[in-house]
Amino acid sequence: MLNILAQAATEAGEMVEGLKAIGAGLGYGLAAIGPGVGIGTVVGNAISSMARQPESAGMVRTTMFLGIAFTEALALIGFVVFILLLP
Amino acid sequence: MNVFALEFPPVSHLFEWPDIIFSGSLFAVNKTALIYLAAVLITSAIFLTAGRQRGSLVPVGVQHVAESGVNFVEESVVMETIGPEGKKYLPFLTTMFFFILFSNIFEVVPGIQFPANSRMAVPITLALVVWVIYNFVGVRAQGFGGYLKNSLFPPGVPKALYLIVTPIELVSTFVVRPFSLAIRLWANMVAGHLLLVTFAILTQTLWDNGYIGAVAPFSMLILMTGFEILVSVLQAFIFTILTAVYIGGSMHAEH
Numbered sequence: 001m002l003n004i005l006a007q008a009a010t011e012a013g014e015m016v017e018g019l020k021a022i023g024a025g026l027g028y029g030l031a032a033i034g035p036g037v038g039i040g041t042v043v044g045n046a047i048s049s050m051a052r053q054p055e056s057a058g059m060v061r062t063t064m065f066l067g068i069a070f071t072e073a074l075a076l077i078g079f080v081v082f083i084l085l086l087p
Numbered sequence: 088m089n090v091f092a093l094e095f096p097p098v099s100h101l102f103e104w105p106d107i108i109f110s111g112s113l114f115a116v117n118k119t120a121l122i123y124l125a126a127v128l129i130t131s132a133i134f135l136t137a138g139r140q141r142g143s144l145v146p147v148g149v150q151h152v153a154e155s156g157v158n159f160v161e162e163s164v165v166m167e168t169i170g171p172e173g174k175k176y177l178p179f180l181t182t183m184f185f186f187i188l189f190s191n192i193f194e195v196v197p198g199i200q201f202p203a204n205s206r207m208a209v210p211i212t213l214a215l216v217v218w219v220i221y222n223f224v225g226v227r228a229q230g231f232g233g234y235l236k237n238s239l240f241p242p243g244v245p246k247a248l249y250l251i252v253t254p255i256e257l258v259s260t261f262v263v264r265p266f267s268l269a270i271r272l273w274a275n276m277v278a279g280h281l282l283l284v285t286f287a288i289l290t291q292t293l294w295d296n297g298y299i300g301a302v303a304p305f306s307m308l309i310l311m312t313g314f315e316i317l318v319s320v321l322q323a324f325i326f327t328i329l330t331a332v333y334i335g336g337s338m339h340a341e342h
Binding site: 058059062065066068069072073076077079080083086 | 098163164167168267270271274275277278321324325328329332
C-alpha cells in the first residue's frame with residue numbers, strides 16, 4: 001500500500017512537470033493565434049494601400065511597423081510566459 | 088534538458104555568462120557587459136570621427152555612415168511621427184538607435200554570437216529613460232493638469248464611458264508602456280538567440296553522428312542568420328520609432 005502511494009507521489013511530481021510543459025506549449029501556441037491573424041491583417045492592408053497609392057508608401061510603411069509592434073506585443077507576452085513556465 | 092532526443096542545454100546556460108574580472112563585486116564584468124561596452128565605443132567612435140572631419144562636401148567612409156544614419160532617423164522616424172518641432176530629439180533618438188542596433192547585431196557576429204539585449208537590464212533601463220522623457224515633455228508642453236487631463240480623459244468619448252476608459256488609459260500610458268517597450272526588444276532577441284542555438288545544436292548533433300541530413304538544419308541556420316540581421320535592425324528601428332511616437336503624443340494633445 002505504502003509502496004503504491006510512494007510511486008503515486010513520484011508520478012504526481014513528474015506529472016506536474018509534464019503538465020507545466022504542456023501548459024507552456026499550449027500557452028505559447030494560443031498566444032500566437034491572435035497576433036498571427038492581426039499581423040496578417042495589418043500587413044495585408046498596408047500592401048493593398050501601398051499598391052493603390054505608391055506615393056504614400058513611406059508613411060504607410062512607418063504606420064505598418066507601428067501596428068506590427070503593437071500587435072506583436074501580445075505574442076511576446078505569450079513567449080515570456082512560455083519561458084517562465086519552462087521547467 | 089532533452090528535446091527531440093537532443094542534448095539541449097538549459098536556458099540559463101545560453102544567457103548567463105560567468106564573470107570575467109572583478110568577480111563577485113558590484114563591478115563584475117561579463118560577456119554581456121563587454122558587448123554593451125563595445126556597442127557604446129563603436130557608436131561614439133562613428134559619430135566622433137564623423138564629426139571631426141567636417142568640411143568634406145562629398146561624404147566618404149565613416150562620415151557617410153553617420154550622415155545616412157542621422158538622415159534615416161530624421162526622415163523616417165522624427166518627421167513621420169513628431170514633425171519639424173521634434174528635431175531637437177534627433178540626437179537622442181539617433182544615439183539610441185545606433186546603440187541598440189550595435190548591441191543587437193552581435194547576435195550574428197561570428198565568435199561572439201550573443202545579443203546583449205537578451206538580458207533584461209539594459210532594455211528596461213532604456214525604457215524607463217524613455218518613460219521619464221515623455222512624461223517630462225508632456226508636463227512641460229501642456230502643464231501638469233493639462234497633460235493628465237489629455238492622457239486620462241481623451242476628448243470625444245461619451246461621459247459615461249470615462250468610467251472604463253480612464254482606468255485603462257491610466258494603466259496603459261503610465262504602467263504598461265515602458266514594460267511593453269522593454270519586453271518587445273528583450274523577447275525578440277531571446278527568441279532569435281534560441282532559434283539560432285536550436286538549429287546550431289541540431290546541425291552539430293547530426294554531423295557528429297555522420298548523418299548527411301545535417302545539411303538541412305545548416306541551411307536553415309544560414310537563412311535564420313539573415314533573418315536575425317533583419318530583426319536586429321527592425322527592433323532598433325521599432326524601439327526608436329515608438330519612443331518618438333510617445334514623445335510626439337505627449338507634445339501635442341490628442342485630437
